[in-house]
Amino acid sequence: MTSCYIVDKSESSTKKLVGLISQIPELVLLNTHTDLERALKEITKAPSTTHILFVALDESNTSGKLANYDFYKEFVLVVVGSNDHFYKDAFELGAAGYLSKPIKNEDFTSAIEKCKARLISNLDKRHSSLGETVLKRGSFNSVKISLNQVLFIEMVDDETLWHMIFQDLERSPSSDLDEILKKLSPKGFVRINEAVIVNKFHINKFKGNKICLINGNWFEMEQRYVNEFYSSINII
Structure with a gap:
């Protein structure tokens, strides 16, 4: 049975995504920008074998209005699990339009598959082992992740804050850890x-x-x- 956690203050908007995710097995959908605390609570409930589909919104201007979908132009996908290797890439979608109109399930899954295929192909060329992968896009910091972890990305103005909530461990600046x-x-x-x-x-x-x-x-x-x-x- 599919596990699907929608973490977002805009419940009415994200309900439109439930139908899309429900056909993709063992995925958890999180939007942590709007409510990190709720996201953390939901993550602790998820089995360690659950694949995590993390959808973040990448800010396209410097207003810093994180709650306003109109200021975002991309979804960033991160899919990790305890049994398989999946990798992150971004594909452009108007976030406000995406949440306000129906999207065909095949279009959504096709975008995910294209992201995974492109990243896996690139990683095969650069890394001898797929046990660890470097996630890097644009001005994002390079971050090494392995299995059994969940990556949270929050955008604050022009600064990118990384919160790596590992199922094994957590690394972050001391003040953040508190x-x-x-x-x-x-x-x-x-x-x-x-x-x-x-x-x-x-x-x-x-x-x-x-x-x-x-x-x-x-x-x-x-x-x-x-x-x-x-x-x-x-x-x-």
């Missing part, structure tokens, strides 16, 4: 240093101030977070 951690369930997430929040269900083993995730990555806890970590593992 706010993000407040929105994450203490049953699933715990902070271990200034740059990393880990998903406790993805921890394979730990000893002292060392943590190993199920993907084999080791992390070192800062002393100030050690007691908090050992106390929190009993909350799982």
